[in-house]
Amino acid sequence: MQVTETLNAGLKREIQVVVPAQDMEARLLERLNDARGKVRINGFRPGKVPMQHLRKMYGKSMMAEVVNDILSKSTSSILSDRGEKAAMQPEVKMTEDEKEAEKILAGQADFEFSIAYEVIPAIEIQDVSGISITREVYDVPEAEIDEQAMRIAESARTFTAKDGAAESGDRVTMDYVGKVDGEAFEGGTDTGANLVLGSGQFIPGFEDQLVGVKAGDGKTIEVTFPAEYQAAHLAGKAATFDVKVTEVAKAEPIELNDDLAKNLGLESVERLREIIKGQLENQFGSVTRQKVKRQLLDALDAAYTFEAPARLVTAEFNNIWLQVTRDLEQAGKSFADEDTTEEDARAEYQRLAERRVRLGLVLAEIGDKAGVQVSDEEMQRALFEFVRRYPGQEQEVYDFYRKNPGALAELRAPIFEEKVVDHLLGQISVTDKKVSKEELMADDEAEKSETAEAAPEKEKAPKKKAAPKKKAAKAEDAETAE
Incomplete structure (x- = not known):
């Protein structure tokens, strides 16, 4: 097999591969010899089928198997030998000329094909100890717990x-x-x-x-x-x-007392308050976590400015744009209604896509170097949580994910990313700041539109707060470099 690099520009690579006809012939003969002792053909004893007859019957189909085997194995081996990682599945091109293809299958011509791909850029992990962020914390007062309890009580009024x-x-x-x-x-x-x-x-x-x-x-x-x-x-x-x-x-x-709690299926009003307090703390804690994460991602975005693989960026942009245009269509609105133009929106979302891809690669590299792992137990728990969203279809959804590694990767990605974030938070300076609920929940447009997290969330279009919502980066983002 002759391997020749024909393009090396930025992250783009193209490799020309030539498998000489004699090598193809040798691989075919190996398969035919293996099949000779197994096939059963009328008129011939087992193992006594003439090679020429065997080749006449199975030559082309077996040569096609040789071609497929070369294509499936050569790409990964070539990249491994070159010490490269492809950003996406490499694009393989071969002749589309029927006559040339017939010659290859007949063992009369060299098998030539090319591999085009973009490499994952080398990412040098930087020291993060100098990063400082502020963690906004809201302490839920008793009055708010009682207020929420009264809202719940309204349902039992x-x-x-x-x-x-x-x-x-x-x-x-x-x-x-x-x-x-x-x-x-x-x-x-x-x-x-x-x-x-x-x-x-x-x-x-x-x-x-x-x-x-x-x-x-x-x-x-x-x-x-x-x-x-x-x-x-x-x-x-x-x-x-x-x-x-x-x-x-x-x-x-209505009155907040044990009788009310019992009507709601709880043993006491204090238990009701405990449950509400836990729910509120989880709710506000989630907002705190998102804000902390955005600050961290902003710091990483400023620290890493390498070129992102164009195909990954295009794929991410297409995901974002599809959701944006779908949301606009469902709302019966246009870009003009959102105080922007399609051209400006495209430019803004293109920048967002580039940021997401770049941060996804950075987080993947940091996690890989730190040995971050997602356990089977964590994956199983995530799968069960996801399956519960589809009552009546649990087994069908469960089987689909268990049989599709790509689908499982989508569930793994946000878990992996959160663990990488936890790893980084243990290395940077985090200062807690007590804030009011209004301060914590304040809608920061820059945070909403600039974030590049792998976990799905709603975001807003540029230039106007009432802009169309769109999905955040797909879960694969954090997995891209793996």
Whole structure:
């Protein structure tokens, strides 16, 4: 096998491979000899089939197997010999001329093909001990725990039918039909619907017009859908709702006590508070973690400025762009509605894709050098958590992931990345800062749009806070260099 480098420009490589016809012939004869003692052909005793007859019957198919074997094994061996890692699956090209192909399969011509790929750039791991970040911490006060407990208690509140007019806080049970331009619209009809006045569950203005109604009343309510309403065909439209009130009920008072907790299936109100406190701490802790991670990624992004493999960047950009355009289409909006242009958005997301790929490679290299591993137990736990999202299809989803290494890699990637982040956090300076909930939850547009994490999250388009949402980098990002 003759291997010749024909292109070495930046990260791009092209290799020309020539397997002489005599080598192809030798490989074919080896296969034919192996098959000679196994095949059963009428008129010949086992092992006595003439080689020429065997070649006539199976020569082309076995030579095709030789070709496939060379292609499957040579790429990895060539890269290994060169000490290179391909950023993506190398592109293999061979002759498309039928006559040339026939000669190769007949053992009458050299087998020539080329391999084109981009290499993972050499990444020199840098000292991170000089990185300093601030960890914003919000301590959940008892008052907020009680406030959340009261919200939960609302779900267990009881109502008693009354004869009088509906007031704020009362529950109105009704049938209604919504219309736009006199025509009923999809999703605008319901029967036996319950609405607590003042809860803000319906379109602005709807609940206000129900104040004063009584059981048995009929009423036509006039509203206008918000301009940002999720159903684009209704956004900004004037509508009427023909309402028939079937019941008005008064809310019974609620009190945080053990009886309430027992109605919720818990042994005491203190246990209820413990659960709520844990949930709130996890919620705010997750935000803290994301902000810490973004600061770390920003520092790494500033420290590593190597060229990212173009094919990886293109693949990542395409993933982002597909989600952005899909979200715009579903919202019935254009780039102009988001105070940007398609050209500017493309440029912004291209920069984001480059950042993600670069950081993915950096994290993979750091994790590899640090010996970060994802255990079988962690993978099993992640798979079970994922499968639980598909009730009724658990076994089907489980089998799919167990049989598809690529799909399993998508589950492994965010675990691996978080472990690498933990490794790095143990090496840098982290200063805790007590903040208010408002400070912790403040929406930092730069953080949202610049992050390059492997774990899926929602992000926003550039230039405007009400921009379309899109998925963050695919889980493969952190795996690219492995």
